Amino acid sequence: MSQSIKKDTLLEVAESLFYEHGFRGVGLKQIISEANVATMTLYNHFLSEDKLVEEVLRRREERYWSYLDAHVEKDSDSPFILAVKAHGCWLEEQSCKGDMFLRAMEDYAGTDNEIETIARGYKMRLLKYLQQLAQRKGKDNERDLANQLTLLLEGTTSLTTLIGAEKATEYSIAMAKTLVQNTS
The missing domain is CATH 1.10.357.10 (Tetracycline Repressor, domain 2)
Structure with a gap:
């Protein structure tokens, strides 16, 4: 899976989870798990959870x-x-x-x-x-x-x-x- 596809997948999964459960009701581990990516993949694209929320x-x-x-x-x-x-x-x-x-x-x-x-x-x-x-x-x-x-x-x-x-x-x-x- 290419890096841009992984980033898009992370963003789609994060948006879906944030929308369904709220920003405070979702942890990064859940996003990583449901996006099926490595922890480092998330941090390679987003320096923090706030940066992920901003991009979403x-x-x-x-x-x-x-x-x-x-x-x-x-x-x-x-x-x-x-x-x-x-x-x-x-x-x-x-x-x-x-x-x-x-x-x-x-x-x-x-x-x-x-x-x-x-x-x-x-x-x-x-x-x-x-x-x-x-x-x-x-x-x-x-x-x-x-x-x-x-x-x-x-x-x-x-x-x-x-x-x-x-x-x-x-x-x-x-x-x-x-x-x-x-x-x-």
Whole structure:
């Protein structure tokens, strides 16, 4: 197995375990065992568990943005609705048990590391993305609309754990239509 395949395997296994059991509920020995690699392989790629978590979050964020970009036609009549639908599909396929970035912010709050910064950066990037969509569509008060839509997506993520992604997305699409109609 090549080094890049081993690294990818480590990252996939770590993400899966972190998502399923939380960042604090998984040890490096479990990741090494389930990835079927030597301990030195992990340390050759990651200097510490924090560095592994950082890379897991960066890769997950990269996948989210690729997913969103593939589903949202920014020049369409309703990019906001497309963004809500895309987020709902992401939840159904990749994130039905909650928000990994929020978990990271909670687990690593105040620990003076890059993990919390990466997670907060993702949230800020989502807000900025929606604000840019609002500007592109000529919406008045684009900052308020972006905040409202971000809150809507965050709520959809939370509600997914209770009622499922499909139903949560259905509600969020209806709310997004109302929000967009009420802004000029």
